[in-house]
Amino acid sequence: MFGALKSWSPSSPKYMALQDDLEVDLQLRPRIASSPIDSRKFIILQFLPWMLTTFFATISAYLILSARNVPKCNDNFSTAYATDFGPAKSAIEFQEVKFNGGPSFYENKTLYIPNPDPIKYVGEPSAQIDQSWEDLTDNRYILITEEEARDTWGEEYVEFWDPYRGGYEVGLDVFHTLHCLNNMRKMFYPDIYPARDTPDTRLHRDHCIEQLRQYIMCSGDMTPIPTRYFKSVDRNYVDSDRVHTCRNFQMLRDWTTERHHGISAVSAIFQSTN
Numbered sequence: 001m002f003g004a005l006k007s008w009s010p011s012s013p014k015y016m017a018l019q020d021d022l023e024v025d026l027q028l029r030p031r032i033a034s035s036p037i038d039s040r041k042f043i044i045l046q047f048l049p050w051m052l053t054t055f056f057a058t059i060s061a062y063l064i065l066s067a068r069n070v071p072k073c074n075d076n077f078s079t080a081y082a083t084d085f086g087p088a089k090s091a092i093e094f095q096e097v098k099f100n101g102g103p104s105f106y107e108n109k110t111l112y113i114p115n116p117d118p119i120k121y122v123g124e125p126s127a128q129i130d131q132s133w134e135d136l137t138d139n140r141y142i143l144i145t146e147e148e149a150r151d152t153w154g155e156e157y158v159e160f161w162d163p164y165r166g167g168y169e170v171g172l173d174v175f176h177t178l179h180c181l182n183n184m185r186k187m188f189y190p191d192i193y194p195a196r197d198t199p200d201t202r203l204h205r206d207h208c209i210e211q212l213r214q215y216i217m218c219s220g221d222m223t224p225i226p227t228r229y230f231k232s233v234d235r236n237y238v239d240s241d242r243v244h245t246c247r248n249f250q251m252l253r254d255w256t257t258e259r260h261h262g263i264s265a266v267s268a269i270f271q272s273t274n
């Protein structure tokens with residue numbers, strides 16, 4: 001709060017710059033101060049920018065302070081957005097995470113990954129890698145109560161009744177998008193994960209690309225990524241292993257697993273079919 005105010009105080013460098021400009025300006029016009037009347041004008045002229053600046057600084061400080069009293073969109077990343085699933089909001093917590101997996105160069109110019117994720121998600125396919133992805137994305141469709149369905153989707157909720165699951169099923173988008181990414185990973189290894197090249201497969205693949213595109217654009221992560229100089233190759237290269245502000249994924253995963261088959265799981269209500 002005071003940080004915002006302080007940046008508008010007369011001692012800020014921005015304000016000093018204005019004053020410097022003013023002094024330079026006045027030095028160029030020394031004759032203005034020659035007569036008494038001119039002198040009064042000069043005083044007003046000298047103080048007018050100060051008065052205007054103080055006026056705008058006060059207005060700005062007021063606007064900044066009053067804006068802080070209403071919930072701002074960007075305060076909700078760590079709490080919850082209106083569009084997050086209501087009952088899951090308690091599981092939303094932010095944390096700073098240093099990314100890993102960025103490439104680097106050995107002295108012999110060979111590219112390598114200095115800090116791979118301790119859990120293996122990439123590389124030559126293996127049962128272990130498949131399991132790592134499974135752990136991220138399995139049990140992601142949960143049943144919710146009728147009341148939760150109505151609160152979430154309004155009167156449209158009736159369209160989401162699933163007669164085969166006997167409930168209102170919901171998946172949370174982080175898991176759906178991870179599943180998309182895993183599907184794309186598998187497409188690089190058609191011998192191991194054979195997929196028929198049908199219009200449906202291509203449509204599904206394009207859906208995944210579109211999903212990831214929108215997901216990334218939606219998150220709008222503006223973490224600065226530097227480029228580091230590597231002597232061996234005499235060039236700079238992106239250093240993507242930076243600290244990002246994230247939602248604590250484990251909390252989201254645990255919440256969803258609990259709602260899937262823990263004590264808070266919603267049971268299916270099978271409608272009588274006769």
Ligand SMILES: *[C@@H]1O[C@H](CO)[C@@H](O)[C@H](O)[C@H]1NC(C)=O
Nearest residue numbers: 071072073076080081082083
């Ligand atoms: C942010 O949270 C507040 C309070 O929970 C809520 O009223 C508001 O709609 C949320 N804003 C967004 C953009 O989700």
Ligand SMILES: *[C@@H]1O[C@H](CO)[C@@H](O)[C@H](O)[C@H]1NC(C)=O
Nearest residue numbers: 105106107108109110111112
């Ligand atoms: C380059 O150096 C690394 C580390 O010293 C080594 O593991 C790798 O085999 C080398 N690669 C080549 C092509 O010499």
